[in-house]
Amino acid sequence: MPGTDTLEALLREAFPDASALAVEDRTGGGDHFQVTVESGRFDGLTLVEQHRLVYDALAAPLADGSIHELRIKTTKGLQP
């Protein structure tokens, strides 16, 4: 079971510039997660492309089934 710390470490590695990054265990069961990432890496990308970057970062725990459900919220890093 990966736990929020493991997922957060994977995301920090993939998004070292992140201005906001959070992983929440939605149910307390260690397999339903909400991840929130705000990063300049998303600038200019479609939502599909943004979510793909998050999936890439979490490919290992997604592939081995330790993430049962993942909710993703991405925000571009551009200042308004």
Next chain:
Amino acid sequence: MSATDTTQLRDQIQQLIANEPVTLFMKGTPSLIMCGNSDRALRALREAGAPVTTVDVLPDPQIRQELSALSGWPTIPQVFVKGELIGGADIVEELAASGELRDRLDAALGTERDPAVKVAALTA
């Protein structure tokens, strides 16, 4: 499942995605939804007035495997409009909330559309 069956399954998935106005790959069926995210995606599509063709991925694990190999998207649900991957539940909800989902449906399918929900079965 033989290699031939796998190819047939992949062809069927590709044809549905290409031919149906909106395809939703989900866990369960509209009358028996087996996953919260599939429910969220279907609700968002219906509220935007989308015609929806649903495919249940649960009867055979191979469906999900072939779908993800085709789309490069690892999770279920997956929503396609006229062959294009729109995203999973989070994206569809986000697009619905901003009104962009309706705009994209209008652009792809026109504003005069029959928002019927139907179920497609894969014959693998």
